Amino acid sequence: MIGKIISCSSFAGTVGYVMKKDQSRILAAEGIAPPDVRDMVRDLKDQTLLNPRLKNAVGHISLSFSPKDADKLTDAKMTGIAREYMERMGIRDTQFLLVRHLDQAHPHCHLVYNRVGNNGQTISDKNIKIRNGKVCKELTAKHGLYYAKGKEQVNRDRLREPDKTKYEIYDAIRHCLSGCQSWGNLETRLQEQGITTSYKYCGQTDRKQGVLFGKNDFTFSGSKIDRAFSYTSLNRHFEQLQRVRPSVEQPRYSAQSVGNLKAAADSYRSAFSGLFKSVNVPEESVNLGAFGLKGGVPLPPSDFSGGIAPELMKRRIGESHEEYIARITALIQAAAEAMLVAAAEHKRKLKERKANKPKIGF
Structure with a gap:
């Protein structure tokens, strides 16, 4: 189970997207009147008036599952998991729409919710990506769902920007790293693939404290690409390689x-x-x-x-x-x-x- 936080600024565009004609099925809804898109959007916008200071009230999360779990993920099962996900994420006492999409081989659904609660309270998005990852792992284990190991299992063909470029950089670093003995080696090999390497420095000093990788006009810190590719992790990797020298064959003479x-x-x-x-x-x-x-x-x-x-x-x-x-x-x-x-x-x-x-x- 993978949860993806999707940035949106419009209820009309978001609800219009999830309600795909002949390719979607409503699983649950509260505080809104489906299936008409205009009616649902009007209901959602009306509630935002309870908290006009909140700049962006649109919440949108997709929950995706492995094709290996397709047989067990009935509508009722998927709805139950989604509701449990919402509770653990603190998405409660607010309007929401849960829609299952039927256009892909892997089971998945979209959750659209109002960040302005029924009583005008704000549904917090603080550390939402961290909380999302933790909750997805917990629910995957609890319900015996298939757990894909690592980024190697991600379907690159389905990715959109900037994730597409991020995974291209991830694959390039992973492929190059085994043959690199130093930062200079890594920079050269990545440059051959159109990937730039730059560094963050501590204040006005020349002490490096972070690394940035760029491609296709996108730039990511190493830790955002993968924890193993943070500056600290990569620098430790190169330092260990410098300390470990291959044994030298001693000449043998008669x-x-x-x-x-x-x-x-x-x-x-x-x-x-x-x-x-x-x-x-x-x-x-x-x-x-x-x-x-x-x-x-x-x-x-x-x-x-x-x-x-x-x-x-x-x-x-x-x-x-x-x-x-x-x-x-x-x-x-x-x-x-x-x-x-x-x-x-x-x-x-x-x-x-x-x-x-x-x-x-x-």
Whole structure:
């Protein structure tokens, strides 16, 4: 059972709508004289004179039921449920018209009532939507009626604006949310579907406290679309995703591969140190401590003897862990050998230069 509060400003238009020719049946009426529309409208308007300060005296609510309940919803049953609904909603001691419509597959009826009561009192509409939802759930459970779970059960084809757009935004957010990790992701994906995202801020600060979604010249706060889409709920959802990081697969290497890499690293460190000593660079200025540790590998410039370009140290796409460690080991070994050759060549040149240096006699 679903109750829909319908905004109306005219008894003539409202009564004229519910009294569809050959497609409606009057279930109950009080304080008015059916079936003539003009007579009923006149009766309703006359009573509003008891409370002329009330700007809008027209009350209109449709009560819809699932087609699965059609067999049990006789006219008497529907009338009984509608009267109980009115009592729980505080719609009492006033004029009303209850009409069943026969133009749809699902059973439904329309309740038109005067918000000016028989004694001139006002039939309150304060928090009417909240009260309506609560009463419908209670009556659905009490009478064993079918309860549609969630907005997914709503027939989109029958919706009118602005509900049609509201449900389009609901469906879009629900579809996009599973693939979004942040507000930015959600904004981008909704924008692709013609949906705008804007925010409400707390006073003159930059602290966000609400979110608005817009489409087709309609704008809705997130909580109006669905409680799960309020700013607080969505922000909590994204914060939880940021805290939960997917586990990273730890690379597994064979003992032989690790041993080969360690040996190559030792050779590299030795050759690296020896090369700098051979060119008279103080050993303490050479940082070898970080080699093989997370965060850095001391590499000479790529245009230097034994140099390794940093991009060569990165794992390639499609390269297995074993292939990667073998390639890096080979690079380090080649670099170490190149530095050993460079150091030996430097020593040879120094020795040759010393041998050819002219001797000065005294």
